[in-house]
Amino acid sequence: MNRDLIVNLVIFALLVAVALGAHVAGQGFTVTLATKAAILGLAGVGLNLALGYGGLVSFGHAAFFGIGGYVTGIFASHAANGDPILTLPFTLMGSNEMLGIWPMAMLAAALAALLIGALSLRTSGVYFIMVTLAFAQMIYYFAISWPRYGGEDGLSFYVRNSFPGLNTFDPIQYFAICAGLLALALLFTAVVTQSRFGLALQATRQNEQRSTAVGIRATPVRLTAFVLSAMITALAGALYADLNRFVSPSMFSWHMSGEIMVFVILGGVGRLCGPVAGAAVFILLEHLLGPVSDHWQALLGLMLLAIVLFAPGGLIGLTLKALRRTEHG
Amino acid sequence: MADPILSIRGLKKSFGALTATDDVSLDLFPGEIHALIGPNGAGKSTLIKQIVGEIRPNEGTIRFEGQVIDRLDAAARARLGLARSFQVSSVIPDFTVLQNVMLAVAGADGHVFRFHRPALSDRTLTEPARFHIAHAGLSGREGTRASVLSHGERRKLEIAMALALRPRAFLLDEPMAGMGLEGAKQLTAILSDLRSEAPILLVEHDMDAVFALADRISVLVYGRIIATGSVAEIRANPEVRRSYLGEEA
Ligand SMILES: Nc1ncnc2c1ncn2[C@@H]1O[C@H](COP(=O)(O)OP(=O)(O)OP(=O)(O)O)[C@@H](O)[C@H]1O
Ligand SMILES: [Mg+2]
Numbered sequence: 001m002n003r004d005l006i007v008n009l010v011i012f013a014l015l016v017a018v019a020l021g022a023h024v025a026g027q028g029f030t031v032t033l034a035t036k037a038a039i040l041g042l043a044g045v046g047l048n049l050a051l052g053y054g055g056l057v058s059f060g061h062a063a064f065f066g067i068g069g070y071v072t073g074i075f076a077s078h079a080a081n082g083d084p085i086l087t088l089p090f091t092l093m094g095s096n097e098m099l100g101i102w103p104m105a106m107l108a109a110a111l112a113a114l115l116i117g118a119l120s121l122r123t124s125g126v127y128f129i130m131v132t133l134a135f136a137q138m139i140y141y142f143a144i145s146w147p148r149y150g151g152e153d154g155l156s157f158y159v160r161n162s163f164p165g166l167n168t169f170d171p172i173q174y175f176a177i178c179a180g181l182l183a184l185a186l187l188f189t190a191v192v193t194q195s196r197f198g199l200a201l202q203a204t205r206q207n208e209q210r211s212t213a214v215g216i217r218a219t220p221v222r223l224t225a226f227v228l229s230a231m232i233t234a235l236a237g238a239l240y241a242d243l244n245r246f247v248s249p250s251m252f253s254w255h256m257s258g259e260i261m262v263f264v265i266l267g268g269v270g271r272l273c274g275p276v277a278g279a280a281v282f283i284l285l286e287h288l289l290g291p292v293s294d295h296w297q298a299l300l301g302l303m304l305l306a307i308v309l310f311a312p313g314g315l316i317g318l319t320l321k322a323l324r325r326t327e328h329g
Numbered sequence: 330m331a332d333p334i335l336s337i338r339g340l341k342k343s344f345g346a347l348t349a350t351d352d353v354s355l356d357l358f359p360g361e362i363h364a365l366i367g368p369n370g371a372g373k374s375t376l377i378k379q380i381v382g383e384i385r386p387n388e389g390t391i392r393f394e395g396q397v398i399d400r401l402d403a404a405a406r407a408r409l410g411l412a413r414s415f416q417v418s419s420v421i422p423d424f425t426v427l428q429n430v431m432l433a434v435a436g437a438d439g440h441v442f443r444f445h446r447p448a449l450s451d452r453t454l455t456e457p458a459r460f461h462i463a464h465a466g467l468s469g470r471e472g473t474r475a476s477v478l479s480h481g482e483r484r485k486l487e488i489a490m491a492l493a494l495r496p497r498a499f500l501l502d503e504p505m506a507g508m509g510l511e512g513a514k515q516l517t518a519i520l521s522d523l524r525s526e527a528p529i530l531l532v533e534h535d536m537d538a539v540f541a542l543a544d545r546i547s548v549l550v551y552g553r554i555i556a557t558g559s560v561a562e563i564r565a566n567p568e569v570r571r572s573y574l575g576e577e578a
């Protein structure tokens with residue numbers, strides 16, 4: 001087994017161990033923290049496909065996170081009050097089945113990503129960052145001014161959606177759902193990045209001119225990665241909505257986009273489990289230092305700075321380097 | 330004579346006031362090495378870039394195997410078999426030699442949107458890739474990252490990538506640049522061999538290589554072709570001696 005794989009497995013196993021340990025010790029709150037880490041890690045795994053493997057610095061992934069959340073909230077609230085979501089062009093009823101809601105959330109995000117990607121991929125570098133940010137901000141203001149689904153106040157739904165055979169209210173069972181989807185997304189990313197498509201995607205990141213010279217157009221490859229990436233992040237948004245039984249426009253805010261990017265950079269850009277490690281450390285810091293001081297984010301900022309300057313491989317890169325050093329004496 | 334593989338007529342390109350390509354017409358015939366020589370800034374690279382579709386000419390037309398390709402983008406032209414190497418070598422730095430050539434195989438067969446099967450265990454990619462690596466003289470280096478290759482090895486990698494395109498014509502921009510004497514000799518032998526795969530339009534400053542390899546030579550000065558002919562004709566041409574070869578003598 002190679003070292004990368006071991007590190008990835010260990011990170012995932014640690015997350016599961018923390019949740020199980022907390023469950024056995026009767027600490028439901030810690031289980032919920034681990035669930036949050038799995039969900040935010042999943043959002044980062046989505047972004048990592050575009051950012052880490054494709055070099056697409058999207059500063060608008062909150063748009064997809066929020067879309068996933070709102071689709072969940074809207075379906076759940078309509079399921080509660082019995083009104084259809086749509087009557088034209090077809091009748092669409094609410095639902096509280098996760099298995100029905102997730103595909104809808106991912107489909108909605110895919111359509112949004114297709115549009116946003118098609119326009120933003122005409123630009124590159126700092127303009128790409130700005131265009132993706134602008135789209136997310138547009139959706140943010142739209143959500144704020146859409147009274148039907150709570151506007152600024154957000155939208156609560158009182159019952160967590162259901163999953164066949166499981167009690168989603170039990171923290172450890174909900175964790176199992178989130179960790180399961182995280183594992184699937186990691187597997188998906190591992191497979192896709194090793195495929196022909198993954199080869200092309202990583203080539204266009206490193207040298208677009210060379211890719212073109214061997215007959216590969218960068219834009220369709222990038223757009224595909226962007227859409228897949230958005231779908232994964234939307235799934236995380238759907239899980240996040242169910243975790244809190246609440247969605248609000250802040251899911252669309254640029255802070256959220258920034259946080260998702262922080263998970264990726266902290267953990268290691270283009271490392272499979274990087275975003276999971278990043279999200280876990282983020283939540284740990286928030287939980288341990290947040291109550292002590294409101295300025296815990298300053299410490300986070302310092303950490304980020306140190307990583308960007310001295311360890312661009314992130315926490316995973318550092319770990320791998322340390323392992324290599326101990327192995328070689 | 331047979332029909333040309335590549336046929337350029339009346340090509341013009343200016344950058345502001347500078348005319349980098351000035352009414353250039355040129356043919357590349359099956360089996361030949363056609364060298365394009367000329368002083369620095371004559372417009373050789375600019376001409377190559379127009380042929381591969383990286384930049385658009387202002388006027389003129391390019392036919393490739395009888396088909397007008399003026400409206401095709403660079404990726405489409407590459408898939409038709411216009412294989413190019415760059416003046417400054419250009420590879421995917423974090424990929425291994427094998428992955429670089431596999432990328433070219435995938436680009437050439439056009440099946441990039443496959444998400445499932447690991448590329449490294451796809452024998453329709455790895456087998457041709459290994460074959461072309463051997464052909465370019467890089468056997469044994471398959472697992473080496475491109476960024477740590479020596480300059481000469483990177484040149485060979487570019488040749489292997491060009492071969493993987495199942496080329497119908499090679500466009501090589503100064504493949505000998507920075508190679509050293511021994512490397513240049515080796516590469517001359519490889520290029521001489523390539524001629525049997527597809528004709529070569531060879532931009533080169535190394536006159537020993539040009540005279541050893543070329544069937545025909547065109548001389549480009551200030552964006553204009555001032556002479557085309559055999560090695561002997563070009564060596565004897567007084568205008569060429571004055572404007573180009575004369576500088577070296
Ligand atoms: N994109 C561009 N914009 C403006 N001018 C350009 C551009 N590309 C090339 N030129 C100019 O066009 C002329 C021809 O350049 P080109 O690179 O084609 O020369 P070359 O014959 O390949 O030279 P060398 O032997 O040094 O490689 C030069 O004067 C160059 O400065
Ligand atoms: Mg040049």
